[in-house]
Amino acid sequence: MTAQGITRRHYQPEPVGATKLNEVEAAPFRLEPGMVVVGILGFLTVMGVAAGLARLLIGLGGTTALSDSTSWGIWIGFDFALIAFSGAAFTMAAVVHIFHLHQFQPVLRPALLAGFLGYTAVLVLLLLDLGRPDRFYNFLLYWNLHSPLFEICCCVLLYTTVLVLEVAPDFLEKFGWTKVRRFVLWLMAPVTVLGVTLSTLHQSTLGTLYLNMPHRVSALWWTPMLPILFFTSAVMAGLAMAIVAYRTAVRIHQSPEETKVIQGLMVGIGGVTLVYLAVRVGALINNGELFNLDWSAMRTWLATIEIVLGALVPATICLVPAWRRRPTLQWVAPLLILAGVLMNRFNATLASQTAPVAGSAYIPSMMEWMSTIGILAMAALAWYICVRWLVRFDGSHEAH
Amino acid sequence: MTDSIHLGALPENVDMTCPLMSRRTFLKGIAAGAGALAVTAAAGGGAIASTGPVDPNAMAMLVDLTRCTGCNSCALACKSTNERAEPTTIPTKIDANAYSFVDVREVSDVHGAPLKVFVKRQCMNCVDPACVSACTVGALTKEPGGPVVYESSKCIGCRYCQYACPYGVPAYDWDNPLGLIHKCEMCADRQAEGDEPACAEACPNGAIRFGKRSMLLAEAKATIASNTGRYVNHVYGEHEAGGASVLYIGPVPFAALGFPVLGDETITHHGESVMRKTPIVALTMASLAAAMQFMTGRRAKHAHGEFVAAVEQSADVSNRTASGDHS
Structure with a gap:
C-alpha cells in the first residue's frame, strides 16, 4: 500500500494550514497504487451499501441465512471482533494521554482514526442486524440494567461520542478552527479518562453477554472469567491494530518507521497476552476440559488454533527481543493477534454454540458477506483518506 | 419477595431490596459522588440473588405426559387465541406462527418396549427468566402471577432472548421486514379475565391442568407416589434453571424426551452478579x-x-x- 506517486515528504516544519491535497493535486497525473486502493475499496463499499439496502427493504428472512437456532451470524461475529480491534483508540489514548508515554505519539492518530471509523462500522453492522432498525433508539427510552446488551449499547453510543471529540482536533486543525480546537484540547484529559472507563465497561461486558448462555456455549469457551478474557483480548487486539495502522500509515506517507515504538507496543502486547493466556488456560483446567480434550471434535481444533496461533505464538514473538526487532515478525505478531481475536469472537458467537432446539446449519448468505465486506471496506477507505489527509509524521502533532 | 424478579425497566417495577437496580442509583453512580460509592459498595457487598421464593399465589400448568393422546386440540386452540395464520394447520415446531406444538417422541419404556410419548411444548414461563434478564430494552417482563409477557412495542429485534433461553422458545418473525419476537405468554390476558390458558381449556383428556403452582406441585408429587411404575420420580420444571411455571410429569426420564438437562441454579445469576458490579468497575477505572x-x-x-x-x-x-x- 505504498503511494509512489506522492513526493516524499521531508521533516521540515510545514506551515500550518498547508494541505497535502495541494501537493497531490500539483503532481502530474498517473495511476498510482493509492488510486487502485481507493477504487477497489470504493467498489466494495457501493456493493455493500446495495446489499445493506436490500436487507432493510426485504427483511432478515429473505436476505440472510439466520434462523431461530442461529439468529446471530457473521454480522455479530465481525461486529464483536471490530469492537475489540477498535480498542486501538482507547489503548493508545491511555498510553499517550494517561501514562504520558509521549514516544508513542506517532501511533496515536492512525489508531484514533481506526478506532473511530471502526466503531462507526460497528454501528452500521448493528443496525443491519437489528430486527427493528427503525427503533434503534429504544434502548435510550427503556432501560434494563440487568442486560449486558443494554450496557453495551449505552457505552458504545457514549464512547463513539468520545471518539468524535478525540479525533476532532485533527479535523479542526485542517479547517483552521483554532478556538474550537483549543476548547476540545482543553477537554481532552477528562475525555480520555471517560473513554478508557467506557471502553473497560463495554469491552468486558461483551464477555458478560455470553454468561447468560451457559446452556449453549461449549465449556471450551464458557467460563465466569469471560468478562476478563474479553477485556484483556481487546487490549491485545487494540495494541495490535495500533501497530498495523501505524505501519500502514507510515507506508502511505513513505516515511521512515520508528522501530522502537513498534517494539514498545509489542512488549505491551506480549505482557497482556500472557495474562490472557493464564486466565484462558486456567479456565480450561477449572472446567475440566484441558485434560479431556476430544480431538475428534472440530471445536477442540478451533479452540487450539485460536489459543496457540492467535495468542501463544504472537506473545512469544513479542517477548523475545531478537524476534521483535525483525520487521517481518513485526507484521506477523500483530496480525496473528488480530486473527486470533477475530477467531475467538466468531467461535464464541457461532462455533461454540449448540442451540437447545436444533435447526438447519448456518451458512452465511451472499448478502451477509457483501454487506459485511462493504461496510469494512467503507471504514478502510475512510481511514485511508483521513490518514493521507490528516496524519503527518514530522513531529508537528506534538501540540495534540 | 417476588418483586425481586422484576427488572428496573419501569419505575414501578424497581426492586427496592437491591438499590443498584434503580435508575436513580445508577445515575448517581455515573455522577461518581462519594455517596454513590458508598451505596454501590454496600450493595455490592450484600449482593442479592434475583430469585426469591416463588409467589405463593403464582399460577402454573401441570402437563401429565401419560394422559396426552396427541390430538393437538391445545396447539390449535393456542394458534386461534393468539390469532396466528392458518389456524387449522397442526404445527410441528415453535415459531413465529405457533407458540406451542405437540412433539411426538418415540422412546423405550422402562421394560424396553417401544413407547410413543406426546410432549406439548411451549414457553416454560420461568420463575427467574433468563430472557427477561437479557432483554436489552426490558420488553420481556415476569408477572408475579406466573406469565412472562412480551411488550412488542419496546422490542428492537436484537434476538438476545433467543440466546438466553435454555429451552429455545422465543421465535423471531423472519419473513417480516419489521419482524418481532413471538412467544407463549401463558395467556396472560385470558388469566387477567379469570380464564384458563387456551391450551388447558382445550385439552379433552385432562393432560394440562391449570392452577396454583404450589397446589399443582403437591398434586404432581401425589400422582407420582400413588401410581408406582407409571411415572419417573421427577417433576420437570420444579427446580430446572430456578423453576418454571409449566410443570411436567412423565413415564420416562425427561432427557430422553428432548428436555434440556438443567441445574437448579438460575441462568441469570452468572450475568447479573457481574452486571451488578458495573458502577464499581466504572468508578474504580475512572x-x-x-x-x-x-x-x-x-x-x-x-x-x-x-x-x-x-x-x-x-x-x-x-x-x-x-x-x-x-x-
Whole structure:
C-alpha cells in the first residue's frame, strides 16, 4: 500500500494550514497504487451499501441465512471482533494521554482514526442486524440494567461520542478552527479518562453477554472469567491494530518507521497476552476440559488454533527481543493477534454454540458477506483518506 | 419477595431490596459522588440473588405426559387465541406462527418396549427468566402471577432472548421486514379475565391442568407416589434453571424426551452478579485512570519539554526516537 506517486515528504516544519491535497493535486497525473486502493475499496463499499439496502427493504428472512437456532451470524461475529480491534483508540489514548508515554505519539492518530471509523462500522453492522432498525433508539427510552446488551449499547453510543471529540482536533486543525480546537484540547484529559472507563465497561461486558448462555456455549469457551478474557483480548487486539495502522500509515506517507515504538507496543502486547493466556488456560483446567480434550471434535481444533496461533505464538514473538526487532515478525505478531481475536469472537458467537432446539446449519448468505465486506471496506477507505489527509509524521502533532 | 424478579425497566417495577437496580442509583453512580460509592459498595457487598421464593399465589400448568393422546386440540386452540395464520394447520415446531406444538417422541419404556410419548411444548414461563434478564430494552417482563409477557412495542429485534433461553422458545418473525419476537405468554390476558390458558381449556383428556403452582406441585408429587411404575420420580420444571411455571410429569426420564438437562441454579445469576458490579468497575477505572494521568503528567512535563525541543531541533526521525526514550 505504498503511494509512489506522492513526493516524499521531508521533516521540515510545514506551515500550518498547508494541505497535502495541494501537493497531490500539483503532481502530474498517473495511476498510482493509492488510486487502485481507493477504487477497489470504493467498489466494495457501493456493493455493500446495495446489499445493506436490500436487507432493510426485504427483511432478515429473505436476505440472510439466520434462523431461530442461529439468529446471530457473521454480522455479530465481525461486529464483536471490530469492537475489540477498535480498542486501538482507547489503548493508545491511555498510553499517550494517561501514562504520558509521549514516544508513542506517532501511533496515536492512525489508531484514533481506526478506532473511530471502526466503531462507526460497528454501528452500521448493528443496525443491519437489528430486527427493528427503525427503533434503534429504544434502548435510550427503556432501560434494563440487568442486560449486558443494554450496557453495551449505552457505552458504545457514549464512547463513539468520545471518539468524535478525540479525533476532532485533527479535523479542526485542517479547517483552521483554532478556538474550537483549543476548547476540545482543553477537554481532552477528562475525555480520555471517560473513554478508557467506557471502553473497560463495554469491552468486558461483551464477555458478560455470553454468561447468560451457559446452556449453549461449549465449556471450551464458557467460563465466569469471560468478562476478563474479553477485556484483556481487546487490549491485545487494540495494541495490535495500533501497530498495523501505524505501519500502514507510515507506508502511505513513505516515511521512515520508528522501530522502537513498534517494539514498545509489542512488549505491551506480549505482557497482556500472557495474562490472557493464564486466565484462558486456567479456565480450561477449572472446567475440566484441558485434560479431556476430544480431538475428534472440530471445536477442540478451533479452540487450539485460536489459543496457540492467535495468542501463544504472537506473545512469544513479542517477548523475545531478537524476534521483535525483525520487521517481518513485526507484521506477523500483530496480525496473528488480530486473527486470533477475530477467531475467538466468531467461535464464541457461532462455533461454540449448540442451540437447545436444533435447526438447519448456518451458512452465511451472499448478502451477509457483501454487506459485511462493504461496510469494512467503507471504514478502510475512510481511514485511508483521513490518514493521507490528516496524519503527518514530522513531529508537528506534538501540540495534540 | 417476588418483586425481586422484576427488572428496573419501569419505575414501578424497581426492586427496592437491591438499590443498584434503580435508575436513580445508577445515575448517581455515573455522577461518581462519594455517596454513590458508598451505596454501590454496600450493595455490592450484600449482593442479592434475583430469585426469591416463588409467589405463593403464582399460577402454573401441570402437563401429565401419560394422559396426552396427541390430538393437538391445545396447539390449535393456542394458534386461534393468539390469532396466528392458518389456524387449522397442526404445527410441528415453535415459531413465529405457533407458540406451542405437540412433539411426538418415540422412546423405550422402562421394560424396553417401544413407547410413543406426546410432549406439548411451549414457553416454560420461568420463575427467574433468563430472557427477561437479557432483554436489552426490558420488553420481556415476569408477572408475579406466573406469565412472562412480551411488550412488542419496546422490542428492537436484537434476538438476545433467543440466546438466553435454555429451552429455545422465543421465535423471531423472519419473513417480516419489521419482524418481532413471538412467544407463549401463558395467556396472560385470558388469566387477567379469570380464564384458563387456551391450551388447558382445550385439552379433552385432562393432560394440562391449570392452577396454583404450589397446589399443582403437591398434586404432581401425589400422582407420582400413588401410581408406582407409571411415572419417573421427577417433576420437570420444579427446580430446572430456578423453576418454571409449566410443570411436567412423565413415564420416562425427561432427557430422553428432548428436555434440556438443567441445574437448579438460575441462568441469570452468572450475568447479573457481574452486571451488578458495573458502577464499581466504572468508578474504580475512572479514579485509577485520573490518578495515573495526574501523576505521570507531572512527571512527564519536564521530559516532554525536552522531547518537544529535540523534535524542533531535529530534522531526522531517528534522532527523535532517541530523545523520546527519556520521557
